[in-house]
Amino acid sequence: MNWLTVTCTILVILGSLPLWVSMYQFLIIGIHSRRxxxxxxxxxxxxxxxxxxxxxxxxxxxxxxxxxxxxxxxxxxxxxxxxxxxxxxxxxxxxxxxxxxxxxxxxxxxxxxxxxxxxxxxxxxxxxxxxxxxxxxxxxxxxxxxxxxxxxxxxxxxxxxxxxxxxxxxxxxxxxxxxxxxxxxxxxxxxxxxxxxxxxxxxxxxxxxxxxxxxxxxxxxxxxxxxxxxxxxxxxxxxxxxxxxxxxxxxxxxxxxxxxxxxxxxxxxxxxxxxxxxxxxxxxxxxxxxWFNKTAHARLGGFAFGMIWFAILLMPVYMILAATGLVVLFFSDFAWSWMLFRMFWILNVIVYVFVTLFSLLIDPKSARQSWSAGVLFPGLISLTVIVLSYFPGALEAVLLRGQEYQDWREMGIGTRVAVLFIYSWLALSMVAALLAKCVEKTPLKKLAMPLLLLSGYGPLLCAITFNSYVAELRGKEMKWDKTEKSGKVEIQ
CATH class of the missing domain: 3.90.550.10 (Spore Coat Polysaccharide Biosynthesis Protein SpsA; Chain A)
Known part of the structure; x- marks a missing residue:
């Protein structure tokens, strides 16, 4: 492997860190009944x-x-x-x-x-x-x-x-x-x-x-x-x-x-x-x-807490890193990029299924009311990739039309666009979620929820987090935007 391939591979691996952290947390829950x-x-x-x-x-x-x-x-x-x-x-x-x-x-x-x-x-x-x-x-x-x-x-x-x-x-x-x-x-x-x-x-x-x-x-x-x-x-x-x-x-x-x-x-x-x-x-x-300094505090300075904290705080960065690594590898080493892409989404399948089912078991009452939101949480496009990743050969059949490509130049223009789009989707989903937010305040506001369904609630949260980077870098005023209440909450 050359330096570019190694660098891009590291970016994709880094992009998968939130998935590993999420899996770790949910595995830990298994011993909560005893600890x-x-x-x-x-x-x-x-x-x-x-x-x-x-x-x-x-x-x-x-x-x-x-x-x-x-x-x-x-x-x-x-x-x-x-x-x-x-x-x-x-x-x-x-x-x-x-x-x-x-x-x-x-x-x-x-x-x-x-x-x-x-x-x-x-x-x-x-x-x-x-x-x-x-x-x-x-x-x-x-x-x-x-x-x-x-x-x-x-x-x-x-x-x-x-x-x-x-x-x-x-x-x-x-x-x-x-x-x-x-x-x-x-x-x-x-x-x-x-x-x-x-x-x-x-x-x-x-x-x-x-x-x-x-x-x-x-x-x-x-x-x-x-x-x-x-x-x-x-x-x-x-x-x-x-x-x-x-x-x-x-x-x-x-x-x-x-x-x-x-x-x-x-x-x-x-x-x-x-x-x-x-x-x-x-x-x-x-x-x-x-952070990562146990001498400052045994627990808050520990590795586990630091990983959990930054997995959330830097989630948009991880998504952009993974998308960037895949897109660059598409042009430099397509066969390797495809293998990494498949591995990334297979990990997504495992974490998505495990976390979703575990969450629904933790609170069955809420699960009965929100199970559809749990299924649609990553968005319809990501959900489609997750489902296709579950079945061997399905992604190849849909995106590569059953062909085995070693180089992107062998592909037709439609295949190139489709693969690049899905490689970029981890980052583009945040853009789509931002678009849903912008559309909500226009005469086209009825399109906001369909756009959110496509992009996903998770990417919406990441888009908000990314916006927080911008607000903090610009030194934006710390304004307390009070959430409007209508009094429609009920004890269920």
Missing amino acids: NHYARTAACYPRVSILVPAWNEASVLTSTIKILMNMSYPKDKLRIYVIDDASTDETPQLMAEKTRQFPNNVFHLRRENGGQGKAHTLNHGIRLVLEEDWSEAFLIMDADVLFEQNALRKMTRHLSDPQVGAVTAYIKEGSRPGNLMTRFIDFEYITAQAASRRAQNVMSFMACLAGGAQLHTRKNLEAIGGAIDTSSLAEDTFTTFKTQLAGHQAIFDGNAIVWAEEPDNIDGLWKQRLRWARGNWQITKQYWHL
Whole structure:
């Protein structure tokens, strides 16, 4: 092999890293039943202050407060603080009613000058509540999140272990009626939360405590400074890192279930995930000394955590590397490029089938509602290649018309275009997903979902991540784009 072939082969191998990392995480889940934190739990009912940041959330607060008050948790150990970020809707009037209805449990903390974002709003409430000695634990949540009746009790049981500083719940998409987008998110949450966070429990680290449902001991909250980070767009991830760097354990409880309303269109998802992705870059830069450095922290500095973190953060780069390697090899050594292409997609088949089936088994209830989104997750074009890769000779029959080519010059123009297109698709799928986002705001918006089906939900997330690179490099303003809520979330 010459240097060009070796270099391009390395690019394709690097492009497959996220697949190997995904498989590794899901294999780890297999021992979660034997290696988890449940054996170290016991009934535990600390005095919990629930902090609910709210800006113009009148449409959801009535339901949220009602459900919180109906939880199976001692009412004398429960206080709900709605931190009103200078709302201009009916929130003040609604809260006046709720504080009269529940005088010992519901409190209204209002900021007259708001608009600085969730972290600043939370810190206003944390500061006031910490001034009193009553609170032994703090539950940080979003105004639209609905807790199942026993969710808080399942979270607090972990606090019986003094090593635990924070616990996060399993947030599920609960919009009803839903649509294709919410079903995609529903399936994604099975893989990203029910699956990945179980694996992280096994490996004794946590990448992120869900911003909509995170429980902290008073000791932990004070240890991380008694405030939420306001310097980034990922205050929940910063809190997670600080918790573990302070020597406390962060736990995910997949049986503590809460329901949230998620974006139901591409633009809404784009705003939400761009904020998350930019926050992850800010985390990466802030803790640059931590990566792959076990002397800085035994777990967060470990190889496994670094690989998982960068497999997500650099996913678009991996996709572009693999596509670039294949396209260059197409011209320099077609026979070798075809073999690598086949191997890459056979690995895709294995990971896709394993992850999809495993995810559906982890949460059968959600699986019944989102199985079609799981199947369509990579997009119709990638799904077609995955299916063809499963059957020996099928790709050759479709793309090469049953011929064995040693050089691209032997092909007809149609075959060349088809092969180059499918080699490039890993990168082009992100472009197609971006096009779907752009089309959604035009008179041709009905084409947005068909384009998304072709490109895939996964490539859409990668396109958002790539956009975060651009936003961070340009030093774009850290604007908090609040996700619009309609109050259509239900406990299923």
